[in-house]
Amino acid sequence: MTLSKHPASGRQWGLLSVLLIAVVVSFSACKSNDDNTPAPKTINDLISAGNGTTNQFTIFKKALQLANLSGPLSQAGTYTVFAPTDAAFRLFGYADTNAIKAPSAAPLLAAVVQYHILSTRLEASAIPTAINTAQQTLSGGTLYTSKVASATGTSTSVSVNGAHVLSSNSDASNGVIHVIDRVLLPPAFGNVVATIQGIPSILPTASFTFLQAAIAKIGTTAVSSLTSTGPITVFAPTDAAFTAAVPTIKTAADVSAMTAQQLTAILSYHIVPGRIYTPTVTNGTSLTTAQTGTVTLGTSTTSVTVTGKGNGSTASNITGPDITATNGVVHIIDRLLLPQ
Incomplete structure (x- = not known):
């Protein structure tokens, strides 16, 4: 007996073949798109x-x-x-x-x-x-x-x-x-004393000959925290900062003429314990200095200042903030801080 093909069965197989071809084509297209996906950016x-x-x-x-x-x-x-x-x-x-x-x-x-x-x-x-x-x-x-x-x-x-x-x-x-919003400087120079000496090589407008004369006069042993392991924060006055606060100081020789006791008291007043970066301070913060005095920090949207007890209402601007040293942080200031 010869079996005849059922017309409906033939149509089903034909439809199935079309579907299989569509799936294969679709899969191939997806694979092609995947291959063209841009690599994530480095x-x-x-x-x-x-x-x-x-x-x-x-x-x-x-x-x-x-x-x-x-x-x-x-x-x-x-x-x-x-x-x-x-x-x-x-x-x-x-x-x-x-x-x-x-x-x-x-x-x-x-x-x-x-x-x-x-x-x-x-x-x-x-x-x-x-x-x-x-x-x-x-x-x-x-x-x-x-x-x-x-x-x-x-x-x-x-x-x-x-x-x-x-x-x-x-x-x-x-x-x-x-x-x-700022270039980060590694502590390439060393401790705060070496950093103060090295800053002018990268910031030529900053001159610290008066401050260096003061350190040379009293010796770092007199202000031992300058070379200690720290951490400490130093407010470093420029030459112009000395003259702004004390007009009679016009040269490094004028600084050297001061007594070691006077200079020790002044330099110690510019050192506070801890590593203090400017974004972490709040307006009105009082800091105890190495000679047990206090200075007051001020902040605004445009500046950070520090004021000594002997400066009255005239604040010192931090013009070069947050310079990292191996044993702390140096802030360049534009007015000498005066203790009471």
Whole structure:
């Protein structure tokens, strides 16, 4: 007996074949789209692109290139980069990429750039709500992150070595970027005494010959905390700061003519215990100095000041804040602090 094909059965098999072909074609299309998916951007990609239509990292990008770090930040890893904006570099005295390429910038460039990078991924949420949490940098140095709650408790501010984090958690395939408003300086010079001596090499407008004359007159042993392990914070008056507070002091010789006792009392009044970065202070904070006097900090949206008991209502402006030393922090000030 010959079996005949059922017409309905043939139609079903034909429909099934069409469906199978459609599934295969659809799967192949999806696979093709998956293969064309752009790879996640690296930290170097994001720094090179900047933000939106304007690249705010042109100087930092060039600094990374000159320090031979563009390559590593293009590869797999778990980095954290605190990225200074172009405005931060200009504030530091570097107007453009030509300035960062200058021979005078070369000796410290690699150290400065590496100091902005951690070898581990650190999300903003993982930064403790605390002052000066130590973080190890790519070069083996130490950064200090701080997270401070607002007075109302509704928000927090994050800073690193005194630089404000303007925006955080720009995700990359190999880490995260936090945008900061200041260039971070590693403690390349040493303790606060060596740092004060070294600052003019990177900030030529800062002159400390009067302060150095005072230290030479009394010796660091007389103010032992200057070279101690610390941490300490030093308010460093420029030459102009001496004259602004005491007009009769016009030269380093005038400082050297003062007695060791006078100079010890004055210098001790510029030292306070602890590592104090400006974003962590509040208006009206009173600090006890090394000679048991007090100075008062003032803050506003545009400045931070410090006032001594003998300065009356005339505050000293912190013109060069948050310079890190191995044993503390140096703040450049524009008026000598006078004890009562």
